[in-house]
Amino acid sequence: MIVGGEHAAPEHTPDRPSWTCRACRQTWPCDPARKSLREQYTEDPTVTALYLSSQQQDYLDDTPNYEIDHLYERFFAWVR
Numbered sequence: 001m002i003v004g005g006e007h008a009a010p011e012h013t014p015d016r017p018s019w020t021c022r023a024c025r026q027t028w029p030c031d032p033a034r035k036s037l038r039e040q041y042t043e044d045p046t047v048t049a050l051y052l053s054s055q056q057q058d059y060l061d062d063t064p065n066y067e068i069d070h071l072y073e074r075f076f077a078w079v080r
């Protein structure tokens with residue numbers, strides 16, 4: 001499998017700074033991203049939580065007018 005090739009199908013990762021999914025254009029984390037992160041969380045909660053924290057931090061850097069009330073729901077509430 002070629003990783004990171006330019007012609008690879010897009011994965012369900014955020015397109016910055018819009019924070020829509022590269023693959024399905026939903027607001028990230030989209031449903032497929034949540035599903036795979038939930039599976040990852042079951043195997044390794046610490047790594048997954050750290051990943052989501054760093055994604056949230058990047059989101060804050062990209063989004064000056066973020067809605068703080070929605071942050072937890074968007075990045076953490078669904079994972080467990």
Ligand SMILES: [Zn+2]
Nearest residue numbers: 012021024030
């Ligand atoms: Zn997606």
